[in-house]
Amino acid sequence: MALGKDYSTQQCSIARALEVVGERWTLLVVRDAFYGVRRYNDFLTHLGVPRAVLATRLKSLEGAGVLERRRYQQSPPRDEYVLTERGLALWPVLRSLGLWGREHIEGVLPMRVFTHAACGTELGSYGECPACGTAVPPHDVEMLPGRGLDPDPDNPVSRALLAPRRLLLPVETDRV
Numbered sequence: 001m002a003l004g005k006d007y008s009t010q011q012c013s014i015a016r017a018l019e020v021v022g023e024r025w026t027l028l029v030v031r032d033a034f035y036g037v038r039r040y041n042d043f044l045t046h047l048g049v050p051r052a053v054l055a056t057r058l059k060s061l062e063g064a065g066v067l068e069r070r071r072y073q074q075s076p077p078r079d080e081y082v083l084t085e086r087g088l089a090l091w092p093v094l095r096s097l098g099l100w101g102r103e104h105i106e107g108v109l110p111m112r113v114f115t116h117a118a119c120g121t122e123l124g125s126y127g128e129c130p131a132c133g134t135a136v137p138p139h140d141v142e143m144l145p146g147r148g149l150d151p152d153p154d155n156p157v158s159r160a161l162l163a164p165r166r167l168l169l170p171v172e173t174d175r176v
């Protein structure tokens with residue numbers, strides 16, 4: 001029997017989580033939010049996602065309490081999207097999923113390397129620091145370009161993410 005549109009009749013916590021983050025593009029929006037992308041146009045530029053899809057994903061992530069919208073300009077009104085505590089708690093999931101892709105999908109090279117900013121050690125599978133033996137909150141994670149990164153020089157977000165930087169640090173592009 002085909003799966004229904006959602007899994008809401010299932011109590012499995014994985015099924016319930018997928019209702020929030022399981023649609024195509026959703027986790028990539030969350031990933032970019034960890035990289036410091038906050039503004040609609042920057043998500044659009046970096047992801048190459050269709051506008052309507054991005055708008056729907058941002059709305060549903062906001063509705064699910066993963067992102068919150070903050071007004072950064074009154075006239076004309078402009079909002080940015082920032083991860084909530086609930087959203088920040090997805091960091092180990094993304095870290096784990098990224099490593100799984102690297103280990104189990106042929107030809108996948110690391111586009112980014114994530115280290116514990118305090119000691120420079122690459123994070124373990126769940127975002128922990130193997131050297132310090134502690135969990136590393138996202139704002140203490142340093143992101144560096146990896147071997148697989150093929151930056152687009154014409155893409156301002158891609159450019160902004162080239163230099164080593166902390167996760168969550170807002171991306172500054174020369175947008176108007």
Ligand SMILES: [Zn+2]
Pocket residue numbers: 116118119120121129130131132133
């Ligand atoms: Zn460490």
